[in-house]
Amino acid sequence: MDVDSRLLRSFAAVAEEGNLTRAAERLYVSQPALTKQIKQLEQLLGVRLFTRSRAGMALTGPGRALAARTPDVLAAVDTAVRETRSAGRAEARVLRVGFLASAANEATQDIVADFGRRRPGLRVELRQAAWSNPTAGLADGEVDAALLRLPFPGQDTYRVEVLLTEERVAVLPSTHALAGRARLDFRELWDEPFIAAPPTTGPFCDYWLAVEARPADRPVKIGAVTDQPDEWLSAIANGYGVALAPASAARFYARPGVSYVPVDGVAPTSVGVAWAPADDENPVVRDFVRSCLRAVGEGPAGPTGSPTTGP
Amino acid sequence: MDVDSRLLRSFAAVAEEGNLTRAAERLYVSQPALTKQIKQLEQLLGVRLFTRSRAGMALTGPGRALAARTPDVLAAVDTAVRETRSAGRAEARVLRVGFLASAANEATQDIVADFGRRRPGLRVELRQAAWSNPTAGLADGEVDAALLRLPFPGQDTYRVEVLLTEERVAVLPSTHALAGRARLDFRELWDEPFIAAPPTTGPFCDYWLAVEARPADRPVKIGAVTDQPDEWLSAIANGYGVALAPASAARFYARPGVSYVPVDGVAPTSVGVAWAPADDENPVVRDFVRSCLRAVGEGPAGPTGSPTTGP
C-alpha cells in the first residue's frame, strides 16, 4: 500500500515525456525498468494510469488525477529534505554555499572574508558544482545558498540578489587564427564548433552558446560536451572548439594553450546569490546575503575600496 | 537521494513512540529492521535524527525539523493516492461504499435502492470491513464513502452526516443467567467478560465496551478479541463473554445460542455516512449522501413506514 516517491518521480517523468523510452533515459534507467515501475505503480493503486499505444504513453483519467497531485507530493518531500538538512547544518554551525565554476570568481574570497567577520563562530563550506547541477545543490537542499550565473533553471522558485555583471569573452585555443586578435565580433564565431555544457541543463547550456545571438539558419555546432572547468579548458586547448566565458575567467582560468579575447555582439552576464524562500527568516543566510552585497559593493579590490550603498 | 515515503512513515512512528521497539511492533516489522531504516534515512539526509540513549530515541534539532514536515508529506501522498483511486472508480462507473459490520443494517438496502434510481448507470460496490479497519477503507482511498458507527477515529478529517440513532442492547450466550430477562441494567454486566474489538481500534473498541459507563474501580474484563461478526457471534455463543450491539443487530444477527436483551444505562449509538472532503463537489458522492438521508428519512420499514424527522 505504500507509494514510494521514487515511483512518483518516474511517473511524473513518463507523464511529461509521454514516452517511456525518453523518460527512461532522462531518469538514467533502462526502458524495461521503467515499464516495470509504472506497472507496479498501477498495481499499487489498482488503476490504469496510461493508455499504451504506438504513439507512446497517454494519461488516463486517473492518471491525470495523479499527475495533478504529484507535484504537491514531490514538493512536500523536497521541502522536508531541504529543511532537515538545513537544520542539520545550523546545528553543526556550518553554512554551506554552492557555486558553479567561474560564478563569483574573485568576489568569492571577499564574500567569505566579510561573512567571517559577521559570524565568527560559523564555518563556510564552499561546494563547487558541476554544470549539470545548475542550482549548485540548492534544489535538493545540499546547500543553504548558491552563487550562480543568471538566469538559472527554476530561478523563479528561489530568492535571488544580483551581485555583479561583466562582459562575456571568447575562449579560444591559442593556435586558433583569431586567438591573437585584440577584439572580435561574435559573428566571426558562428561557424566555430563550441564546447557546451551537458544538454540536460537546458537554458543554461543555450545561454553559454549564445543561441539568441545567432541567426536561425546558422545553428550552433557542438565540438564537445563537458561538465567541469578542467575538462572544458582541456577541450578548448586541444582544439575541439571555442567557448564563451565571463571576463573574469581570463584571470581565474588562464593557462597555456588557451586565449581569451573580448567579443562584441553578445549580452553581458550576471552573477547572483540565491537561496530558498524557506530561509528568508534564517539570520545566517540573511547575513550571508548581506556579505555578498557588501563585498561586491566594495569592489573586487577588497579593503582599499570605498563602501558603497548596499540594500 | 530519494527519500521513500515508507522511511518517513517509519520515522514518524519512531518519533512518536520515542522508542524503537514499540514503534517496530506498531509497524509490524522487527526492531533491527527499523534500526536499519532509521540509519538509512539518516545517511540519506546526512543528518543525525535521533539521540540514542538508554531511555529511547529522542529527536535532535534536524529530527524535529523533519518531524514537523513529515505530516505534510504523508498527507500529500495519501491525498494523491485517494484521488487517483477515486478517479479510477469514477471512470469505471463504480461507487465503492465501505461499511462496518452492523453499521447501517436494514437501512443499507433502502439506500442502495434509492441510489440505483438516481444513478441507473452506476454500480454500487459494497465492501464490508473488519473492525480493525475503523474507517472501512475511507482513510486509504479504498472507498468513496462509508457507513460507520459514530464516533470513529479521525472523524474530524471527514464529512459526516448522521443517519439514524438506535439503542444499544446486550448480546448474551443463550445459556447465560440474564439471557431470559426482558430488560437489564448495564451495571449487571460490570463483572462479565466482554468480547472486544482489536485494541488497535482505540476509541471504537472502548465505545463498544462502554468504558465510560463503568466506575474506575471496575475495569472491563476481556473474554476474547474478535475482528469479524461471525467470530464475534461464535465467541458469544461459546460463552467466552458478552457484548453490546446496536438494537438492529437483534434482527440482523439472530442465531441460535445468542440472545439479545435491551439494556439501560448506556448511551444510544448513531450511524453516519462519511466521505472525504475532496469529494465535496463529486456529484456521485453527493447523490449517494442524498440517498442515505432520503432512505432513513423514509424510515427503515420501507414504503409502508411513515416519514420521520431526520437529523
Place this chain on the structure above:
DNA sequence: CGACATCCATGCCGTCAGGTTATGGATGCA
C-alpha cells in the same frame, strides 16, 4: 509489399536491499 523504425512488453539472470532471528553491549533497577 516488404524492410525498417519506433515503442512498449517479456524472459532471464545477477545483485543487493531489506527483512528475520539470534546475540551482544550498555545501563538502570531490585
Place this chain on the structure above:
DNA sequence: TGCATCCATAACCTGACGGCATGGATGTCG
C-alpha cells in the same frame, strides 16, 4: 549480582529491481 530494557550488530535468506536481449505491434517509406 542478576534481571530487564533498549538499541546495535552479525549472519543469513528471500525477493525486489535493474540490465540485457528479444519479441510483438504498428506506422512509414522506398
